Amino acid sequence: MAKITYRRHDRNPIPLLDPNIRKTTFKEYALGFGHTAAEDEADRCILCKKAPCTPSCPVNSEMEKWIEQIQKGNLIEAYKILRRNNPFSSICGRVCPQERLCESTCVLTFKDNGQAVSIGGLERFVGDSIRMSGIDWIDEKEPPKGKSVGIIGAGPAGLGAAYFLAKKGYDVVVYEALPFAGGVMRYGIPKARLPRHVLDFEIELIKKLGVEIKTGVKVGQDIPFEEIRKKHDAVFIAVGSGRGKKMGIPGENLKGVYTAIGFLMKSNVDYVDPMLAPDEEIELPRGKKVAVIGGGFTAVDCLITSIRLGNETHLIYRRTRDTSSARDEEWDHVAEEGCILHWLTQPIEVIGNEKGEVVGLKCIKMELVPDEKGGRPKPVEVPNSEHIIECDVVIMAVGQGDNPIAYKDVPGLKIDKWNNLSTVDEGFRTNIEGVFAGGDVVNGGDTVVRAIAHGKKAAESIHEYLTTGEWKYNKE
Numbered sequence: 001m002a003k004i005t006y007r008r009h010d011r012n013p014i015p016l017l018d019p020n021i022r023k024t025t026f027k028e029y030a031l032g033f034g035h036t037a038a039e040d041e042a043d044r045c046i047l048c049k050k051a052p053c054t055p056s057c058p059v060n061s062e063m064e065k066w067i068e069q070i071q072k073g074n075l076i077e078a079y080k081i082l083r084r085n086n087p088f089s090s091i092c093g094r095v096c097p098q099e100r101l102c103e104s105t106c107v108l109t110f111k112d113n114g115q116a117v118s119i120g121g122l123e124r125f126v127g128d129s130i131r132m133s134g135i136d137w138i139d140e141k142e143p144p145k146g147k148s149v150g151i152i153g154a155g156p157a158g159l160g161a162a163y164f165l166a167k168k169g170y171d172v173v174v175y176e177a178l179p180f181a182g183g184v185m186r187y188g189i190p191k192a193r194l195p196r197h198v199l200d201f202e203i204e205l206i207k208k209l210g211v212e213i214k215t216g217v218k219v220g221q222d223i224p225f226e227e228i229r230k231k232h233d234a235v236f237i238a239v240g241s242g243r244g245k246k247m248g249i250p251g252e253n254l255k256g257v258y259t260a261i262g263f264l265m266k267s268n269v270d271y272v273d274p275m276l277a278p279d280e281e282i283e284l285p286r287g288k289k290v291a292v293i294g295g296g297f298t299a300v301d302c303l304i305t306s307i308r309l310g311n312e313t314h315l316i317y318r319r320t321r322d323t324s325s326a327r328d329e330e331w332d333h334v335a336e337e338g339c340i341l342h343w344l345t346q347p348i349e350v351i352g353n354e355k356g357e358v359v360g361l362k363c364i365k366m367e368l369v370p371d372e373k374g375g376r377p378k379p380v381e382v383p384n385s386e387h388i389i390e391c392d393v394v395i396m397a398v399g400q401g402d403n404p405i406a407y408k409d410v411p412g413l414k415i416d417k418w419n420n421l422s423t424v425d426e427g428f429r430t431n432i433e434g435v436f437a438g439g440d441v442v443n444g445g446d447t448v449v450r451a452i453a454h455g456k457k458a459a460e461s462i463h464e465y466l467t468t469g470e471w472k473y474n475k476e
């Protein structure tokens with residue numbers, strides 16, 4: 001047998017727009033692989049027989065199979081394999097934290113500080129190549145089952161479930177509160193990270209399977225949940241957990257203090273929906289000093305947006321870069337674009353002037369101490385370290401809250417203490433027969449790929465229920 005060559009250290013980097021250019025435009029800044037780099041990167045993959053990357057992907061993407069097809073130059077087959085598990089490969093290739101999922105288990109990383117195969121870069125390459133080829137892609141589907149499923153919410157969980165159910169032959173109607181489909185992928189993530197023609201292409205393929213998406217319908221407000229329940233043989237609740245939140249510190253009701261969701265919605269879709277950002281009137285800052293509070297995906301997206309709107313942009317985070325939940329490379333990206341990063345800094349008050357406008361953010365320095373229970377180190381205040389960071393606008397990216405409008409009045413439905421539906425069992429069944437739930441509404445906020453995985457597994461459970469008629473909710 002030929003000896004395998006492990007190319008541990010020559011990962012092809014994904015080219016980026018120059019920071020001085022990218023900070024002036026919402027054009028996508030990660031340019032992706034061209035053919036030559038993609039083929040070479042695919043060649044680094046040794047096509048493990050029991051590839052550890054596949055089970056470390058929430059949708060079990062079968063990397064070893066589709067990467068083999070790139071090696072053979074067969075991108076159509078690669079895309080077919082990708083679509084067996086995920087209708088959003090061009091999106092996941094861009095936004096998944098691969099370094100914590102599939103790439104973290106790549107065998108090339110096992111020795112000598114090796115670098116994983118750029119699985120995300122390759123996944124994006126396959127999806128983009130099919131889109132740009134102009135092929136009229138149509139997925140195969142089974143003959144009609146004569147049963148219908150109503151899905152509430154057109155984010156990755158809802159659309160993911162819609163895709164898998166439509167392929168199985170079910171009639172699927174998706175009810176979406178906002179005037180557009182996509183959920184956070186459209187109103188939250190900036191175009192600079194996820195161009196909308198990519199999102200539109202992947203949603204269009206789902207519609208081509210016959211899925212109907214009714215936008216501008218708030219279930220629980222415009223139409224009662226019970227009406228949806230009566231119309232369909234099963235219902236999947238995938239409404240996310242996306243309501244903007246503030247921190248609860250003095251001064252946060254001043255003019256110019258926004259939730260991250262309100263700010264991103266205004267910038268991405270020029271519309272702020274009261275369901276997700278109640279009582280927010282947002283004027284996008286330009287040429288101002290903006291302080292963004294937080295350390296996750298959402299904070300990074302606010303920084304990217306604020307920088308591109310032409311603001312002096314500060315990040316305020318109570319922990320360190322290493323203990324933040326955002327992707328490591330993204331801190332480098334925003335720093336290159338001129339963002340000022342204040343680590344170990346906790347805001348304690350928003351300071352205003354006599355007109356009620358923001359003039360600064362009072363903060364205190366923090367230090368990390370080990371957690372007695374072995375968890376993430378805990379930030380604690382450093383005495384006498386109060387200081388003021390001057391700013392005109394404060395954006396709070398400190399997590400999102402519940403959005404239970406769709407299901408809060410469903411008699412007998414078990415809702416958890418956060419008003420979410422973590423009460424589902426492993427088949428994503430709620431305690432009400434025929435009603436399923438998945439995505440952020442179940443886990444309170446995770447990743448796009450995890451939401452798709454919930455949609456995929458829920459679709460399997462829905463199929464089982466509609467075929468056998470058995471209801472197996474089994475969570476105490």
Ligand code: FAD
Nearest residue numbers: 153155156157177183184188219240439440446447448451
């Ligand atoms: P959502 O995407 O929130 O979609 C839910 C949909 O349901 C929405 O369209 C909503 O309008 C609709 N809805 C709500 N209530 C109703 C109702 N009553 N009737 C009808 N429709 C309703 N994850 C990553 O993997 N990578 C990233 O880079 C990343 N960046 C992020 C950036 C931001 C700003 C945020 C907020 C999150 C980010 N995430 C990221 C997390 C990821 O986007 C979410 O985990 C994922 O979108 C959850 O999918 P979902 O379908 O459960 O919910």
